[in-house]
Amino acid sequence: MRIRALGAGALALGLALGLAACGGDDDGGAGAAAATSAAPAPSTPAAPDAAASGPFGPACSTIPKSGEGSFTGMADDPVATAASNNPALSTLVTAVKKAGLADTLNSAKDITVFAPTNDAFAKIPKKDLDAVLADKKKLTAVLTYHVVPGRQAPSALGAGDFKTLQGGTVATSGSGESYKVADASVVCGNVPTRNATVYIIDSVLMPK
Numbered sequence: 111m112r113i114r115a116l117g118a119g120a121l122a123l124g125l126a127l128g129l130a131a132c133g134g135d136d137d138g139g140a141g142a143a144a145a146t147s148a149a150p151a152p153s154t155p156a157a158p159d160a161a162a163s164g165p166f167g168p169a170c171s172t173i174p175k176s177g178e179g180s181f182t183g184m185a186d187d188p189v190a191t192a193a194s195n196n197p198a199l200s201t202l203v204t205a206v207k208k209a210g211l212a213d214t215l216n217s218a219k220d221i222t223v224f225a226p227t228n229d230a231f232a233k234i235p236k237k238d239l240d241a242v243l244a245d246k247k248k249l250t251a252v253l254t255y256h257v258v259p260g261r262q263a264p265s266a267l268g269a270g271d272f273k274t275l276q277g278g279t280v281a282t283s284g285s286g287e288s289y290k291v292a293d294a295s296v297v298c299g300n301v302p303t304r305n306a307t308v309y310i311i312d313s314v315l316m317p318k
Contacts, residue, residue, distance in 0.1 A: 166264070166287045169227070169297035169310060172198060181301065188216035189223055189306035198310070201231040209249045215257070221306045222262040222272075224280075224291050226314045234314060251276050255317040261307040264289065264300050278317045291315065 165173075165181055173196070174180045184192035190212040193199045202225055206212050215223070231239060242248050254276040262270070267282040267289045274280055282291050289296040294313035301308040 165298060165301045167296055167298040167310070169198070170301075173298065173301075184308075185302045185304065187304055189218075189221070189303040189308065190215040192303040192308070193223075193225060198227050198229075199225055201228045202226055205231075205243060205249060205253060208243055209246055209253050211250065211253055216305070218257075218305060220259070220261050221275075222258045222260060223306050223308050224256045224258075224294070224315060225308050225310050226256070226294070227297065227310060227312060230294070230311060230313050251317055252314070255280065255315050263307075267291070267296075267299075267309075274317075276317050280315060 174183075177183055177195075178187070179195040179197065183195060187195070190203070190206055193206070194203045206215065215221075234242075242252060255274045255278060257275040258272040258280070259275075262272070268285055270282040272280055272282065280292055282289060284290050284296070287299075289299060289309070291309065291311050292313075292315050294311040294315060296309045297312050298310040299308075301310065
């Protein structure tokens with residue numbers, strides 16, 4: 111994996127430039143076709159996007175109901191701090207600290223983070239995981255591959271192709287309450303923090 115190591119300062123600058131260059135607004139222009147039939151077709155209610163109103167997914171039931179690790183508590187904190195209060199993300203938090211990215215993520219403005227669970231990291235053979243955790247350059251590349259500009263709503267993930275802070279792209283797909291980020295499934299999505307929207311996923315994304 112030939113990826114240039116990025117210091118926290120360079121990452122912060124790169125993130126600022128990336129957000130300016132590829133803002134995450136989804137310009138879903140809605141040109142409605144004019145009706146041509148004599149009798150209008152009966153209206154069918156659009157399928158509601160169950161994820162649009164708040165967090166969704168099977169793992170959301172494991173989030174604490176109160177305190178700093180609850181949805182309300184996480185909404186008050188910047189993303190790295192919010193993740194540190196979620197027991198299911200402790201391995202991710204350790205990795206973020208090892209890479210020196212906590213301040214960069216906390217100070218970023220309007221980002222989306224795909225956050226692997228502890229179980230997601232456990233899928234990686236221990237020898238390989240330990241090697242990545244010990245290599246700051248590789249670790250930085252892997253972690254920044256999980257960050258994209260803008261607070262992406264679930265509807266934007268339906269058929270998305272996002273440029274990551276690492277520089278590569280990641281594809282998303284799905285609808286309703288079922289979404290994929292590359293080959294990973296969203297297990298608790300649309301989680302707000304002070305400066306980011308978080309989608310908790312069941313596998314670690316690996317940049318090419």
